[in-house]
Amino acid sequence: LSWAAQRLRAWSARRHGRDTLPFAIHRRRIYILPTRFGLILAALLVAMLIASLNYNSNRALAFAFLMVGLALIAMHHCHRNLLALSVDVNAETDAFAGGEACFDFALRNESPVERSDIQVRCEARAQSISSVPGHAHGRVRVCIPVARRGVSRFKQFELRTDHPFGWFRAWTYVQASLIAYVAPVPRGERAIPAAAAARGLAPRADASGDEDFAGLRAYQPGVSLKHMAWKVLARGGEPAVRNYSGLAGNPEWLDWSSLEGLETEARLSQLCRWVLDCEAQLRPYGLRIPGTEFAPACGREHSRACLRALACYGIEAPR
């Protein structure tokens, strides 16, 4: 059965090409089959019909046909439960090797009809949402374990439902590339090489001190709220962050070449560790790896770019 499902998935991918997100589920894209209970029910209905015909009982026949009607209507309700639902997802996400890549699916229901019990599946990982009310949307987060550094690509995800009675299963395959940038495991004991030393300047005695106020700089998303210049904001100015000498002065250079003697993956892991450490301490840092260099900066965007560069190192960048 899983073989058949795989063939169907491949066929669906070939047939429909790439889908654009957000994807509104068209009726031609919904497959539907009876479940195991549906098949048992079918056998039961046949038995009911034979019994009623054999006993020549009109009222039993009426009852049996009511059950047949129930099954047929249930099939349409199952199909409708997915119909015209619109799904969107963050197509790119970040993760660390050995962890999980999480994708947030948004199911938008623009119809007034409530949708129930919809499962989102990707790479054999599934997550259900019990209800998406009419004119509302629901969120489903599916997390897929990623073992190795690199770029993981998932070409397809699936929405399925057994609603209402579990006699039928309707599903659809959405051909959308989900990309997870899997950064190396942050690991390594080495200290960050002193930036100042590399440039031939004397290190400051109190380099670690955060306390020396050294002016303001523009706010960047991701900066700790501790360092926000709230008074400036309260006066009606632009959001700003207080700069401390310990932060501002000497950007760290996280350099590939400073890690002589380590293997590639170990080097990447060490660099990753440093990136995270710098980010946590709000110290501006730059990253230099063969082929790429990131100017010193701080904040979520910067760290994401650095981590993605580490994830993609030696790997062809995704299209």
Add this chain to the structure above:
Amino acid sequence: MKVSGGAAEPASFERLAWICACLGLAVIPHVAALPVWVLATVGACAALRLFRAAHGRSAPPQIIRTLVAVLAIGLLFMQFRTFNGLTAGTALLSLMAGLKVLETKTRRDIHILALIVYFLSLAALLRGESFWLLAYLVALVWLTTATLLHLTGASRKVAWRPGWRYAGRILAQAAPLALVLWLLFPRFAEPLWQTPSDGRGATGLSDSMSPGDIDELAQSDEVAFRVRFAGAVPPAKERYWRGPVLHDFDGHTWRRMDTGPARPLALLFEGPAYQYTLNVEPNQHNWIFVLDWPSSWNLSRAMLTSDYMLVQPNIISQPIDIIVTSYPRMRTPEPLGPGMRARDTQLAPGQNPRTLKFAQQLRGAHPDDMGYVHAVLELFAQQEFFYTLTPPRLGENSVDEFLFDTKRGFCGHYASAFAMLMRAAGIPARVVTGYQGGSYNRFAGFWTLRQSNAHAWDEIWIEGHGWLRVDPTTAVAPLRIEPGLSDLSSAEDGFGSRRYPPWLADLRLRIDALQQFWRDSILKYNEGAQLKLLGYLKIPEPDGQKLAMVMAGALTLVLGLLAWQMRRELAPAVKDPLVRSFNRLCAKLAAAGMARLEHEGAEAYAARIGRDRPDLIAAIKLCRQYSELRYGRNPEDAAGFAAAVRGFRPRRAL
């Protein structure tokens, strides 16, 4: 949120309780037919499982379950020797349901239980046939389906009210489909294979009569059959509906032994002919109750026996309609054959000695047959005999005890004693059981014969005349046969029947009329009615194949309509014509590659079109016009806008 909704998820107590309730309700219609120990086992299984679930424990261990299963099913087989047939099958199904409850762990098991509930419901309909039963079972399906709805739900919390509504809606949508299938599904004239006819108990009079049998029947309001007279209605004292004729008497019980085929004696009918239609309820017997002496009937396979019972080869398990013509009186020109005479004058040796002696004394005083008959009837009328629904129980010499000791009896007692007295005097006599009278339903124009109309009387052979009906009960209780005026108006003439206040009597009549409708249009619907329906639909030369095609077509049509209606609910029609026109404009523009964004109003949209697709100048104008119509101070004409949108043909981007 955790991954849930799998079939393997443990069943919660609430769900378990609900499905157990469904199962209990499904077993109720079978209670009378199932062995008590089966019911007890099912109940105990459910109680044990629910008790364990309430204390947060799972199903009992495998070994106990297997043991109970082997024991129960073995016992069942020992009792029935088969699993075929309705009662054995139902018992097996109920037991399996009970055992399934015992081992229920997951939702999967509850799914299976729901299916068993559905099948038990159907089996109940094979057994009973009342309209109320069907209504009850449809309600049960509703409940079970609502329970099932919550099984598939990913959430553990069960919302009942929306569930009820949803399940009810699905059922309501299923109803038209069921109707189409039911009307048009090809029927078979004969059953596919013969099943033991157990479970559907024979009702009404049987082919034997012991003292007290008819008293029990007389307590029942169940309908035996209904009659519609084509012309004149015979007076009450001539409405005798003949059934089993009993010849063989052992001193206590009258029986009808099979005597093989014998030619009925030719009859010369007398009196007015009555034509009527009988609506016979299934009674699992093969005889048909007809008014006195039938001369013709429209059921070719039915025939008269030598004692003028109308019988047909198979038992009546389906409602049937027969048109019969009967005469109230007749003469037999031929003499009674020696075999029949011997049979109808036979007495059980050594039984009822006091009666025998008394009869011989009385016969001495009245050598003339008719004189003797009148003397016996006089005896019933003059002496202290009482007509009662609750006579004392009688032993082996039932006639002796009745005539000389208790003197209290219902019609059966009198008929039995009278026939015995006749035979003792050498006059051939036999007991006839059947129905007498009937109540008129003035709302629907038919007569209803209930079990409470069951009656027993005698027929004696008078040389030169033939068989003559004598009803000894009339000597004791003339009212039983000739009701007073008040009885006619209340249309209730069973002597032993309860009396009802007028409004209740009316209600009963109306319900009776309703049940007759149910019987006529639902229970009796068959091949012939189907073909008639096809003819009504103007389909030429209707046959089975055409029927199947019409069914497929109608099913597709109805299902298509329902599906269309369901899909329409997703995008309900916009009421406002202006909005509809604007939506059409947007759709056209989207097809041309310039879709409106969700957040864009008409003005912003127009501005963007002007920026990106200046060639769509008409669209910009239309958007502005819509904005003006919608929000402007002097709305222009909306019809013009709609027409303009209809005529708008944007080109795709190059």
